[in-house]
């Protein structure tokens with residue numbers, strides 16, 4: 001029996017790194033039965049059956065995991081957000097941030113393709129970036145000086161385990177190539193007619209940059225809030241959490257309650273209206289999903 005970390009997942013095979021040696025493994029039947037799917041980033045115990053092939057026996061308890069992208073045990077995530085092709089979507093960004101907050105993963109937001117928009121739009125997106133830094137509290141990388149951006153990112157990745165995520169065509173592989181040109185990752189043309197990317201990255205796998213490992217992941221075209229309870233959602237907006245103790249009601253949902261510090265923050269501009277609106281949108285979405293779920297169960301019992 002050996003132990004190691006899953007470095008790559010592709011079509012049912014898991015490449016496990018054990019002391020620098022890669023073993024191509026499969027999950028044993030009993031994993032499938034229990035609906036546990038190994039993830040890149042998992043620490044595992046495995047048996048070697050034949051040279052460098054083997055079977056995963058056990059997945060060690062996870063620090064955290066994400067569904068989209070499928071990854072385990074990551075401390076930080078580079079969220080690649082394109083300002084154009086595909087168009088910037090604040091609600092998509094906020095959904096990604098909520099999913100990361102839920103798993104205690106630190107987001108680092110990187111704005112791509114600023115070179116493709118007008119100066120006026122650069123100003124517009126820079127303001128959004130500053131707002132996420134100052135009013136929400138996340139690190140945002142958006143300087144017009146790309147060389148500087150890349151160095152900041154390389155330093156952030158040093159000796160750490162990270163993941164890169166974002167919409168299809170947002171520029172994840174392009175960014176990784178800039179951080180380390182020897183990676184030579186394939187990048188894709190974005191279909192302009194749809195302003196929707198074509199999937200280039202199909203597998204999840206770790207790459208080494210500056211002595212850290214970062215998982216490259218396939219992009220997505222939509223992003224659903226991952227299994228979040230209605231009453232929990234507000235906890236995943238750090239700027240709400242910072243003032244929530246000033247709300248009149250202890251379990252304030254920041255929606256209809258009087259004396260709400262979050263709503264006051266929105267009024268006086270310390271909390272972004274767009275973030276608050278996205279909170280309401282996600283709240284409504286989770287609520288509607290619950291109703292559908294209840295109805296389905298109701299039908300079953302009829």
Ligand SMILES: Nc1nc2c(ncn2[C@@H]2O[C@H](COP(=O)(O)OP(=O)(O)OP(=O)(O)O)[C@@H](O)[C@H]2O)c(=O)[nH]1
Pocket residue numbers: 112113114115116166167168169170171172173174175186187188189190197198199200201202217218219220
């Ligand atoms: N001008 C410009 N083009 C970029 C930038 N980033 C990415 N691109 C282009 O956008 C297209 C998509 O980039 P990729 O790096 O393949 O995107 P991805 O996020 O890895 O896409 P998936 O693998 O499908 O998830 C490519 O044609 C890139 O050359 C950027 O900052 N500026």
Ligand SMILES: [Zn+2]
Pocket residue numbers: 244247248252253254255257259260261262263
């Ligand atoms: Zn409140």
